[in-house]
Amino acid sequence: MIRAVPQEPAAAPAPAPAPPAEGRRSGRRRDRRGSGVRERRRLETHDRIVDAAAELFAERGFDAVSVVEIAQRAGVVEKTVFNHFPVKEGLVLSADPPMRAALLHAVATRPAGESVAAAAGTFVVRAMTMLGAPEAAEGVAAMARVVRGSRTLQAREREILGEITAALAAQIRAETGADDGAVEPELTASAVTALYGRLLELARDRALAGVTGPALADELRTAGRRGLSLLQFGLAGYAKRR
Structure with a gap:
């Protein structure tokens, strides 16, 4: 069984939109x-x-x-x-971010029995947690100020995220042999990149607020694990009306 909460990674590549x-x-x-x-x-x-x-x-x-x-x-x-x-x-923003290749590689090389959501989600959480490294603090905050101060960059960042989503969906579709009408590849890819985007914005929010180092890493890891649990086990039990 795939665990909802991954073990703390020893190392992971930092994502491109905010490298140290x-x-x-x-x-x-x-x-x-x-x-x-x-x-x-x-x-x-x-x-x-x-x-x-x-x-x-x-x-x-x-x-x-x-x-x-x-x-x-x-x-x-x-x-x-x-x-x-x-x-x-x-x-400011790479047209072909290393994040895309690393994410696709993590999915392509996952072990037998592991889902795309588990492999991709675990990669995203590990990568984003690296933004809590002390040497990354200045870069994350600087990137946040520049991107959030420009509608042009915000639009381009959304485009890049959409391109990563499309690339992941295409890989899932090719691997599973899903037909053109199947919604699962796009839904899965969109959920993964939504987790990435949300963790990136959380990292920027907290870095601008002065939260860095282990404290930031812990916040990103905790939020990421909650998101990963939803990716792996679905939304059926989330936010039920009482």
Whole structure:
């Protein structure tokens, strides 16, 4: 039987919409080792653009900053910014977040007898709990301020969540052989990504309120486990009228 409450994970990948800022920087430095001169310069330019954008967005908000201003702050021309980021929103939200590939992988590699809801939901809870890591606090709060201050980014984030939902539903449909009229793949995928979206917003709410570290991780884990229980065992017993 699948447990409604998973064991505490030893480690899990952090989701893309709110990665720890320091983790992103160290990752880029690792990528440079062994690279050629041209590639190192490209990565350095990429970093300058990202850092310049982050500074400007924090100062004035996403919608009030132009790509020209980002280029000037980074010491490059506008075309260079677009070479690295075809759309401005890409400076904040990845068009192909690692979250999508990791979620699909968790579902595809789940053990025999485990449901899609259990595998995907457990992955989401573990990943979101990682936002309680001390080094993630600044990144979560900064992302919350930037995204919530921009209707453009909020709309793009909803689009990305919809794309993840569609990708998961397609994988479920392919695995189960469900026909085109079956509603189960989309319902399951939508429930999983709804849990992800709600935990992300909870993390942002609490980070902005100054809750970080183990306290935030505990809140996310507790809320996530309640959501996971509903995913696994359904809504039949939830909110019955008395």
